Amino acid sequence: MHWPGGAMVHCTIGRVVIVSASIVALAGCMPWMSNQGDKAAPSAQVNAAKAAQAKVAAHAASLAAAAKAKANELGQIPVLMYHRIIEKPTSVDDLDPKVFRAEMERLVAEGYVPITAAEYATGRIGIPAGKHAVVLTFDDSSPSQLSLDGMGAPKAGTAVAILQDVARKHPSFRPVATFYVTKDMFGVTTPEEQAQMVTWLRNNGFDIGNHTRDHLNLRGREKKAVFDEVAAGHKLITDLVKEASPVTLALPYGNQPTKAEWARKGNSGKVAYDYGGVFLAGYNPAPSPYGKDFNALGIPRIRSGVKKGDCSKFCSAAWLDWLKANPDKRFTSDGDAKTVAYPKFKAPFMAKQFTGQALAY
Template identity: 45%
Template sequence: MRVPGSLPRIIGIANVVVITVAVIGLSLLPAGPRPQAGPKAAEHGRSPAAAASPEPSASPVGQPPGVVATPEFARQVRANEAGLVPVLMYHRILAKRHASLDRTPDQLRKELVRLAERGYVPITAREFASGDIRVPAGKHPVVLTFDDGHPSHFGLGADGGPLPGTAVAVIQEVAGRYPGFRPVATFWVNREPFGLRDRAAQEAAVRWLVDHGYEVANHTWGHPNLRMLKRKKVGEQIVRIERLLKKLGAPPSETMALPYGSMPRPKKAARSGSWDGTRYDFAGVFLAGAEPSLSPYAKKFDRGAIQRIQSNGKKGECRKWCSQYWLEWLDKHPRERYVSDGDPERISIPEALRGNIVAKRGLQVIAY
């Protein structure tokens, strides 16, 4: 079943305009203090606060080996792997908000706790786009995405862990309180990841994130409006940041987020192409959208234009288009939400939805 009213095209366009204006506004505001990070950061001892709250590592995805879904089991957990998935979009995480897209650490914490208490398990954008969804039976995947690689997303403290108040510190904290809440997210970065200009500091930050299960991927070199660029320039923007990420120790990007949610012409240039002898080919390209994403197994799922939801309350333009509204809507419409069968080798769905999916990667379909 589609989201009510299918969110008419004009509303979707209006939402992207709102996000574009807000993001442009962010670029005109001060970035705030830069985290002090460098190769020597890990040499210092852990702070008392860090010692009191051990840092959880990224837990392995999926169920223990040997879990095999059956029609009876899928029915028991009400599995629906053709359901909707919230892909949440964050920008700056600041103690005091300066723009509508900003969230405070406390607002982020409350949203993550809400997700944890309602059975959501984070996966990366790469895992989602490639259909590699491994969460326990009866649980729901959620994708946490952060645009622009802002200093408020991550920095290494003197103890070698995430700076307090950053997005990663909050994610790790919530995961420590809720062991089933996997501490992973996707950070789409530009030419100065996390506001760092020193190459050694950039490398230390990226390596920490990758080693702890986070995804660090492509948001273009200079954050331009790709729709305004010729195809060759689009390729240059994507390849230049890809080369930087390789130098910093990140694996090749399998996902990218469109700056301002703006699609280049032709559309396919965002997902695959080349520049200066270097090719790129993404499993998924993400919009700045206004609704939950279709399942990656759905026939109508478009890997070149994956929907996201802005993290925000229910005021102004967010009355129906941001995270508070949509998370409440999914709670009220549980049959529309993605529910895992706990078996990554099978796709379990109610019989009525059999015609809505395409089995990816040869996975077996269970309809009950």
Template identity: 45%
Template sequence: MYHRITPNPQSVYDRTPQRFRAELQRLARENYAPVTTAEYATGEMDVPAGKHPVVLTFDDAAESQFRLNSSGEPAEGTAVAILREVAAAHEDFRAVASLYITTPPFGGEHSGRKLRWLHQHGFELGNHTLDHPTLSARSSSEATHQIAEMQRRITREVPNAEVSTIALPHGVHPQPEKLARSGESEGVSYRHDAVLLVGARPAPSPFSGNFDPLNVPRIRSQGGSGSGSELGSTVWLDKLAADPARRYTSDGDPSVISHPADSTRTPAPGQEKRINAY
């Protein structure tokens, strides 16, 4: 989970361009392969054999994440530009991510053009609500309006975009919680395959019985020191490197779900026929 990419971090949610680049390079070295939240949530991940899927998510549609230069390309130093540079240097490290949109998107100016560029280049446009409120503090009708109206604005600019996942502002559900998954307001209906929380651990395999689409955890991008660092990305990547059996590792065949024959993990309902125990 990323927010601003800035040379002058103001909170634990910010990362410098240098540290962001270094983290992407580490992911590439350790055989992680980026997928979108939508691909993860539906299990439609065509990941090369031996690779580990990783979802890069960006909240708040900050201008430091993405803006276009005078040539119509991602501006140097932005998150999207850095991701594309790292991807170009590492085979199987796709330049894809899921960006969660609120208003104004990426600084506001030419926002439609920016959203269209992202969609055309394989980035997922997700919902982060219209005004970024704490949804539990709003009535059910206000909460559904916040979600539906943001979807309407995204699809108005990008008519063929499928807004199928949402990142909850502050990680807080509306009441009732199911309104984060689906709802309708003023003629706009929405349904999400995944509802993302703010923290603070790796998400389970979408083929696992532990997968809960209404409560998908994320790891905050953060170094190995400071407040909350024990839940941050550096610590978690160290843990997963030390215990690689905990990581989802692709068998290279999207039609099959492989796992060790002695595994005690329970598959999600409906996935039993795809299991390949080895």
């Protein structure tokens, strides 16, 4: 046999003769070396077995982590509803900035982490283990919710400024919320100013939702009238910033049309909408999006308010008290957005479409 360069190699069973100034190892002439290489390389079966073992170990670790966090991702989520944040409230929907700040601080203290309405409605909830989801929603796009100074920063005392301030003091508190806008958008009137507001919100992690263009009561209206008004609100947003296409709708006054489905999906002219969720005006905590009782056509919200008068039982302070007293009823994360973790005995309440993500411990 000739080696490149002219060296001649004679192979026999018992010896190798190499005619060369250098020593050349030829694995092809040394079957015992080839066999050793085969033995050193893990077989496909060994790799498969190791992968299976790793999968079992990872699943066991996930179960242990879920149990440690007391995860219950089939639990209830408070969807809090705000309107104007002003120092001298004139209606039950208004809230003093000090009261709003105190409520945000309470959410921090009780382990809540905000998510957007879009994240909630589509089941994309990624918050740390042991934390509880809360959705902050703002209706009617009031200047008290967001106003920008000449440098593009939220003005002090607005809802967004307070949210960001609380988050700076408490890094675990995610400063996100959903703003349900109408044509009276944050007190600005020109398309350029309105686009500026929507762009700022989107660039800072906030969610834009449809509240219809004219804030008309949809109850009792004809199908076409409902489609026209919802589509007009959708177009209002996407004409300003195409990428800000809303994922959810908040019903004006919380009133559903004759057929609830009209508010979720429809079209008018060239504008079509198909929402992940439609929100009502207020009452009680919302079900988990992973549970059988989740209804995308009518998601309940809770009006913010202290425990007095008509708020003594059904506003935010009362419901947060109830969830604190009944921790097994509220949504608690396992820290993994890819799984839906819950105690085994709650399995009957799991929605079938999330079976592949189930982590029952």
